[in-house]
């Protein structure tokens with residue numbers, strides 16, 4: 055199905071795996087302060103997660119046993135710069151170096167994400183959020199520290215996780231701290247700063263790590279029209295533009311597309327951009343497109359989709375249901391064809407390599423008496439997704455760099471749930487009871503190992 059150096063592997067974030075929230079000199083992030091999610095009381099906090107901080111060698115050995123070629127993780131900004139912008143915490147940086155070295159020991163390519171929604175708390179206290187220029191400046195400093203330290207060892211950087219979702223969060227955070235009349239404008243500026251941050255990473259690698267490639271990432275959710283009524287088709291097109299393509303346009307061309315500017319103009323929030331900013335965007339366009347894929351969505355006339363109103367319903371499973379598809383336990387639509395469509399769309403439009411760096415299904419699971427999980431449903435889920443990706447490569451000519459599953463080892467969900475499990479490896483802990491945090495292989499472990507060993511020939 056795929057080229058020889060295809061990057062099979064898995065993908066995680068720092069706060070969903072590491073734990074050690076206040077160890078090794080780490081400063082608090084907005085997760086530690088409970089500012090990020092409106093989590094149910096039954097959910098876990100972020101203090102221990104799956105304790106990857108102390109168990110990374112054991113976990114990476116398991117990934118190596120599965121034959122991983124790549125592993126995408128995020129760096130906790132406040133572990134490296136505890137207050138976000140001042141002194142560097144050597145111990146924090148050394149931890150990530152050790153993770154990178156451990157991966158390289160097994161010839162697993164580290165794919166480093168610099169920002170997975172976890173803004174250092176100190177920056178929020180001082181500046182409010184991404185609408186403040188100082189946060190962008192702090193991110194540039196942080197980027198330089200990391201890129202310089204990793205040097206030749208890291209070839210792939212993802213500046214921001216799911217930039218469309220990250221922008222949503224930044225917009226909402228800006229809204230909380232500025233006066234009513236300035237809200238929308240602050241949200242737009244926050245988005246602008248985050249896009250500049252991505253271009254900044256590209257320019258930073260150009261200077262200090264010219265071998266490295268930078269991928270702009272979105273959560274790609276293809277929108278289908280509710281019916282073939284032209285107004286519904288138009289609504290789907292607009293939703294696709296707002297959620298998926300506007301940001302990808304900026305990543306790839308360094309220019310704000312006309313409809314994005316019109317959206318801002320309509321909200322009376324069109325900023326006066328500095329020429330240097332616009333030049334910076336143009337000078338820092340990305341090398342490849344990275345994306346997550348979980349589900350497709352439906353758009354209909356009369357209920358306009360915007361970045362602000364979309365991702366809340368996405369996570370809580372409240373999107374319109376599609377009669378042709380089944381849904382997961384969390385109400386997410388299961389749509390393998392949507393994945394083919396997604397990579398095909400990105401490839402056709404932007405003529406860049408595409409890297410699927412998150413995909414998976416969250417399921418409630420328990421260990422059986424044999425201390426494993428017979429997760430045939432996960433095998434069936436991934437088989438269907440990979441069959442569609444094969445078609446995208448073979449029939450549509452998509453240049454696909456790799457396929458990383460989300461949460462190859464069970465981890466906390468975005469809402470802090472341990473019961474929503476994604477892994478090939480079971481982690482024995484509950485929402486509140488940490489137990490021994492032992493790792494057990496599920497049935498899908500051997501299955502994915504064989505997929506990788508045959509480079510996708512045997513699914």
Ligand code: BGP
Nearest residue numbers: 067215216369416466467468469
């Ligand atoms: C993406 C995030 C991840 C991850 C994943 C699954 O949006 O990048 O952090 O959590 O979704 O979502 P959830 O954990 O809500 O099931």
